[in-house]
Amino acid sequence: MSEENVSEIARKLEVLKLRFKEKAAKDISRLQQAAEQFRVGRFGPNDVVAAYHSLHRLAGSAGTFGYTVLGEEARALEVLLKPLAEINGELAPAQVQRVVDLAFVSRVASLVDSLSLDPVASQRTGAALLPVTVEAATDAVALVVHSDPEQAQNLVQGLELHGFFPVAVPSLKRAVEHGLADVSVLVVKDAKMLSEGSVLESVADTPPIVCVGAGDSFDERYALAECGVDGFLCEPVDVPLLADTMERLITEREESGSGRVMIVDDDPELLEHYGLVLEQGGLKVWRVNNPADILGALSEFRPDIVLMDVQMGTFRGPDLARLLRFEPEWLGLPIIYLSSENDREYQTDALAKGGDDFLVKPVSDAFLLRAVSVRCYRARQLDKLVSRDSLTGLLKHSVARSEINKEYVRCQRRGEQAVVAMLDLDHFKHVNDRYGHRTGDLVIKGLANLLRHQLRKSDVIGRYGGEEFVVALPNCSLIDASRVLQSVCEHMAGIGFQSDGQEFHVTLSVGIVPLQNYLTSDDAIDAADQALYRRKQAGRNGVTVGEEAPITERTQV
Template structure:
């Protein structure tokens, strides 16, 4: 985050604190007036409920804005009043016993209420943007993975660089950590470091901000060696001789997990505007995409538009109960798996468990520190995406499964027809793949399939749709892309695929790729367009493989004969 952005966040947080202080001053004044009426013998059920809810709000929000002592005192007073409430609807005038009220609202209680003003002047925890821990970086361009290779042996490093470039990585070689880190890590997707450098220089990556995944390369593999690297914050280890396709797949998965951790989508539902804005700023400062909902009645509309990874929801919002809202959301099968995290100052564990039984997944007790909020939300978002992947992604490649890929093709075809856009669908198939499995085994065949999947991720745009259609066959949708551009890009994919060297036992081999593509808007249905791309792929196979054929173009001279 830029210094200008940090300054803007700090300014907004300071304004929120001032708004909270003004609001708390008003609440404390109302509390003192109500207690005065109680002491004068004017006992009213609505006043009792108002006092309870005012104390509940202060207990839940004061600590968030830096007034820890005020929050703790409000919590203690709230617990004293709670027995007078009785039910969720509050007490009735007929149910209130004057002697019971006098036992609670006694002179000591009144004195503590009068003292709340002084606690509002004590600011224990200053609210600053950095209190949200080290902001999670968004990383470099998702279309280009920049890798730094740090190794004193420059010849080995350059060999590794050349091998990784065929997989779509842009690699740079450095002889030492100092030289690699001299210009910072902005835009860097991963580091590959010689293990000896990490051990010898006592490098520690655990506490370094904006650190991308770090993988060590070493000549020896041992338990103690791996443990020593893990202690220093290393994310992975590969032993020499390096199998570059395996390393590329390993690194792609680490980069994907790292980048996804910074693209979390969070919806916050809270009727307290200051808390809502504060939580939103903290999470946005951590690199997350946040949608704020102040009116619970808007929750279904925002869910459909925003489609968050998780929902943070207050337990009680005026007439609306968080657990009841959670149960309502579960009416729709689409939201059955959506993680809902309750926020509340309620510390009663039985109450929390009961709230979770209504449809929640976790409970964060207010006040929650900025650092803890950011970390807890990050973990929940990561787990939510992992579970979503299990349902929607192919386990071997991480690409969309067949059915979801077809659904995306249908959506893009409908968009093309509605907006008169030009988009392309392409079918891809590895050439002579059965021979790879027969000669080198299915495990090596899986490495080849993953190699193509990673190459497609790096060579195509993040807006493009990539799916595994079945076996060694893939499908790609390129939105807003002329056929000529699609042909050029996919021919580049073919060229790079042919340059990758795979290892099968003691032998090395390469695999080529055939592609057939069709313009989505030229066909009445998405299935027709997909069939046209498949027929173009068939002609590519008949015409020599290793290249691209466009539907309607009978020439198959593009590419080389395998």
């Protein structure tokens, strides 16, 4: 995020703080008038409940804007009034007067004094103190830190075939001087990490670190773990295994700082504040101020998690959570209550009605961002179990077909072009029979990682079954698709896989067709499969365009 955007968010947060202060002053004035009336026995059937809810809102929101003393005192008064608010039926004046005495009225009046206290410094500069995410580079940049230039160059050449952009540097000091902001992963010789690892302490956001080394004892591995290493491989290095480890760590890192969050809260200032804090941390946020709008917002935004207040006017969070669970689509959606309610029994009851977790207000900006990011990451990981192939992390067969159909519909509606491709590893049964299924799995993951690096983030990539893959490339011509997928074939053929000291290579066959030229997306996939079959007959290791393509663009590579 740019400095300009950070400054703009800081300005908006300061405006929200001023709005909160003005609104809180009015709420306290109304509470003071109500308390005076309660003390002399003058109140309507819902007046006590309304005052309780006002104190509840102050208790939950004041700390967020830096008014900690106000929040704590409002919480104490809320606790005193709660037993009255929970009584079903008419309240007798004597019941209320036992609680709302002169001391209670005086404490309510003194709430306004807390607004004159300057918010704590950490909240005043809250936006600037939050971590700012950096957009990931298009290429997966890998710095190789190794004392042996020849071995470093071998790693560089091997990682290039897997779609990485590797750069060799002789030391960690040079790596830091190079700059790590756009680096996706560090590959470091273990001795270098143990002797020079302290230079990374000055780096605010270190990329994942994979060490390579000859030593493989428990003590040696533990020493690397103490240094913050994320992965380790023994020398001589199996480059496809190294590439797979790097890809896994990069994916985990990228997903840990992303997510989609829906916030449901009837307090507009608090809603906006939470939204700005989470957006600055790299999350996408949808704000819902009116709980009645939640179903439409869910369908449109499809969040990873929902943050929801427990009490929102006439709406209660647990009842809204139960309502959402009416729909099978939202049964697995994590719902996190965000409330100043700290009664454990009440929390447990609220969770039993459809919630998944509780965050008690007030929460600091940094804690909110960290807590929500962790929960988003966990939700996305669980979702991957449903939609992603466990071996490759690519879309499962059925999900890939569904995504390709969506692209097909988009092409038909907008008159745009796209390409669908079927890919198959050549003689893969021979690989499994000769080298074993574990080595075969590594070959499959090698192709999956290569596709992730060679293709765009907007492209659909799925594992169709076994050694077969399906790809859809939006806004792409047959000529461009042929060129890109031919490059994938060449990179795949150049990768050297290892098994029991033997090196072997695996080639790739591809069939492609224009997605928009068929009656259905399934017809296009079938046509691409037929083109793949013809590629196999023609000698494998390359790309064949389906016969149904327009003559002006029909090519074979």
